[in-house]
Amino acid sequence: MSEAHEHEIRVRYVECDPMGYLHHAKYFEYLEEARTEALRVQGFRYRDLEASGVFFVVAKLSCRYHKPISYDDVVTVETSIDRFTRTRIDHEYRLLCEGQLMSEAATTLACVSREGRPIVMPDHIWSIQQASKPRRVDH
Amino acid sequence: MSEAHEHEIRVRYVECDPMGYLHHAKYFEYLEEARTEALRVQGFRYRDLEASGVFFVVAKLSCRYHKPISYDDVVTVETSIDRFTRTRIDHEYRLLCEGQLMSEAATTLACVSREGRPIVMPDHIWSIQQASKPRRVDH
Amino acid sequence: MSEAHEHEIRVRYVECDPMGYLHHAKYFEYLEEARTEALRVQGFRYRDLEASGVFFVVAKLSCRYHKPISYDDVVTVETSIDRFTRTRIDHEYRLLCEGQLMSEAATTLACVSREGRPIVMPDHIWSIQQASKPRRVDH
Amino acid sequence: MSEAHEHEIRVRYVECDPMGYLHHAKYFEYLEEARTEALRVQGFRYRDLEASGVFFVVAKLSCRYHKPISYDDVVTVETSIDRFTRTRIDHEYRLLCEGQLMSEAATTLACVSREGRPIVMPDHIWSIQQASKPRRVDH
Numbered sequence: 001m002s003e004a005h006e007h008e009i010r011v012r013y014v015e016c017d018p019m020g021y022l023h024h025a026k027y028f029e030y031l032e033e034a035r036t037e038a039l040r041v042q043g044f045r046y047r048d049l050e051a052s053g054v055f056f057v058v059a060k061l062s063c064r065y066h067k068p069i070s071y072d073d074v075v076t077v078e079t080s081i082d083r084f085t086r087t088r089i090d091h092e093y094r095l096l097c098e099g100q101l102m103s104e105a106a107t108t109l110a111c112v113s114r115e116g117r118p119i120v121m122p123d124h125i126w127s128i129q130q131a132s133k134p135r136r137v138d139h
Numbered sequence: 140m141s142e143a144h145e146h147e148i149r150v151r152y153v154e155c156d157p158m159g160y161l162h163h164a165k166y167f168e169y170l171e172e173a174r175t176e177a178l179r180v181q182g183f184r185y186r187d188l189e190a191s192g193v194f195f196v197v198a199k200l201s202c203r204y205h206k207p208i209s210y211d212d213v214v215t216v217e218t219s220i221d222r223f224t225r226t227r228i229d230h231e232y233r234l235l236c237e238g239q240l241m242s243e244a245a246t247t248l249a250c251v252s253r254e255g256r257p258i259v260m261p262d263h264i265w266s267i268q269q270a271s272k273p274r275r276v277d278h
Numbered sequence: 279m280s281e282a283h284e285h286e287i288r289v290r291y292v293e294c295d296p297m298g299y300l301h302h303a304k305y306f307e308y309l310e311e312a313r314t315e316a317l318r319v320q321g322f323r324y325r326d327l328e329a330s331g332v333f334f335v336v337a338k339l340s341c342r343y344h345k346p347i348s349y350d351d352v353v354t355v356e357t358s359i360d361r362f363t364r365t366r367i368d369h370e371y372r373l374l375c376e377g378q379l380m381s382e383a384a385t386t387l388a389c390v391s392r393e394g395r396p397i398v399m400p401d402h403i404w405s406i407q408q409a410s411k412p413r414r415v416d417h
Numbered sequence: 418m419s420e421a422h423e424h425e426i427r428v429r430y431v432e433c434d435p436m437g438y439l440h441h442a443k444y445f446e447y448l449e450e451a452r453t454e455a456l457r458v459q460g461f462r463y464r465d466l467e468a469s470g471v472f473f474v475v476a477k478l479s480c481r482y483h484k485p486i487s488y489d490d491v492v493t494v495e496t497s498i499d500r501f502t503r504t505r506i507d508h509e510y511r512l513l514c515e516g517q518l519m520s521e522a523a524t525t526l527a528c529v530s531r532e533g534r535p536i537v538m539p540d541h542i543w544s545i546q547q548a549s550k551p552r553r554v555d556h
Contacts, residue, residue, distance in 0.1 A: 010311075012307060012310065012311055013156055013157065013162075013310055013314070013324070014156060014162050014164055014307045014310060016156060016157045017152055017153060017155060017156075017157070018152065018155050018156070018157065018158075018159040018210055018467070019157075019472065019474070019533075020157040021474075023152075023153050024445060024474075024475040024478070025153055025442050025443070025444075025445035025446050025449070026442070027442075028441060028442035028445070029290060029292045029442050032290065032291055032292060032442070033290055036291070036350075045350065046291070046350070047348075047349055047350040050435070055436065057436070057438075057441075057482070057485070058441040058482055059481070059482055060479070060480065060481040060482065061441065061479065061480055062477070062478065062479035062480075063477065063478055063479075064476070064477040065474070065475055065476055065477065068474070068533060070325075071157055071325055072314075072323065072324070072325040116436075116485055151446060151449065151450055152449055152453070152463070153446045153449060157328070158333065158335070158394075160335075163306060163335075163336040163339070164303050164304070164305075164306035164307050164310070165303070166303075167302060167303035167306070168303050168429060168431045171303070171429065171430055171431060172427075172429055175430070175489075184489065185430070185489070186487075186488055186489040189296070194297065196297070196299075196302075196343070196346070197302040197343055198342070198343055199340070199341065199342040199343065200302070200340065200341055201338070201339065201340035201341075202338065202339055202340075203337070203338040204335070204336055204337055204338065207335070207394060209464075210464055211453075211462065211463070211464040255297075255346060291434055291435065291440075292434060292440050292442055294434060294435050295430055295431060295433060295434075295435070296430065296433050296434070296435065296436075296437040296488055297435075298435040301430075301431050303431055349435055
């Protein structure tokens with residue numbers, strides 16, 4: 001994605017904790033949904049990748065929580081690709097509510113086989129980086 | 140189980156909603172854990188059943204919520220088998236906090252293959268009913 | 279709602295279990311989202327109700343699972359009001375994927391105060407039933 | 418804690434994804450439970466802290482996933498305090514299965530009021546650091 005992909009998610013009641021805020025662990029469920037939708041606009045369904053034996057697992061992640069997000073808020077997740085190699089994809093995320101930055105996060109996905117062994121991603125997936133202009137590409 | 144099997148679970152912060160109560164959908168995660176532990180004391184690990192191609196899926200369930208359960212409460216789940224056939228198991232559950240009845244539930248599990256087709260449960264699983272004295276057994 | 283309200287939800291990866299199916303406990307998170315959206319089209323935000331001291335808690339529920347729902351499926355939740363009193367609302371739900379009935383469920387909500395005591399719902403909430411033509415109304 | 422506090426959690430079916438592994442977002446629910454139990458052995462119940470108006474919210478976190486954790490595995494979470502100030506606590510975590518390191522994580526908690534404003538933690542909480550010998554203490 002040459003620009004960040006935007007995806008909106010409304011906060012569910014069940015996702016909020018006794019403080020009334022989106023629980024910090026739920027953010028990663030939002031990031032997963034957001035990058036799945038970013039992939040979809042690139043022409044890929046993650047379910048098809050898995051069916052073809054290509055899996056992406058989270059190898060590491062980090063998140064900073066600036067402001068709490070409340071029940072029923074609509075969160076805009078901006079997803080961009082920071083770095084793209086034949087074995088890994090680094091995503092960056094910004095979570096906004098009504099234009100205000102609430103949280104920033106980053107994940108590193110590793111490409112693995114059904115058995116969990118690291119693999120080199122197939123050419124048709126690798127082609128995403130050409131369309132998406134990540135900040136860094138390592139061939 | 141000739142008597143109900145008891146299993147204790149302490150309520151996590153993440154499982155509570157903005158009212159500060161265990162969210163109503165989480166109860167079924169507790170029931171699943173409780174019947175897995177009831178199965179374990181019968182000598183079966185559900186992970187081994189799945190590895191051997193025998194799956195149990197929830198075909199129907201119901202729950203009545205009498206009193207709310209709060210964060211950090213210790214819930215005792217009493218699990219008993221109400222009815223046992225070669226294709227289905229009906230469980231009944233009582234959830235208690237400090238001896239007080241908070242909720243009652245029931246589930247029906249169907250025995251299926253990896254592909255989700257109904258199957259007749261293998262003899263070694265069927266033998267559970269002999270040990271567990273369900274209220275009703277249909278051969 | 280004179281007809282069932284329809285709401286679509288795409289199944290998240292995190293919501294699926296090792297069988298690859300939407301976990302049976304997650305259905306109730308979908309039902310909650312669906313009836314919140316049904317309420318929204320009636321002109322009410324549940325967050326506003328709570329802010330005004332009116333809470334709806336689940337008093338009982340039931341669900342029958344006909345066919346498994348898979349990762350990335352789009353589920354249409356049809357929500358209708360079956361019965362409406364000054365203290366309780368009974369909803370019925372049908373979950374469909376591509377027009378096929380996957381599951382049916384029912385919930386009973388009780389109107390309570392912030393402290394959890396049963397209350398008679400305020401007039402402006404009660405007016406919903408006039409617009410929504412539930413099958414049964416008890417004054 | 419002069420040494421790391423250890424807490425065991427068995428992986429629930431509902432917490433696993435279609436690969437059969439503990440979903441990466443669920444790790445943070447385990448960390449929360451583990452540090453709550455570490456606090457309990459120090460003589461504090463987090464529910465009491467909240468009742469007294471003292472809240473700890475996650476300000477940032479990070480996690481590295483070395484090996485996947487499977488359904489029904491028993492995870493040992495080692496929790497230690499890395500840094501302790503009057504406004505923040507940094508925890509470090511190691512997740513092990515049968516002695517093997519599966520994952521490492523870190524969180525920073527901020528002490529806030531019920532309204533979410535940063536506050537200086539009360540003396541009785543601050544006393545934890547004396548007992549727990551964090552690697553770094555800033556007065």
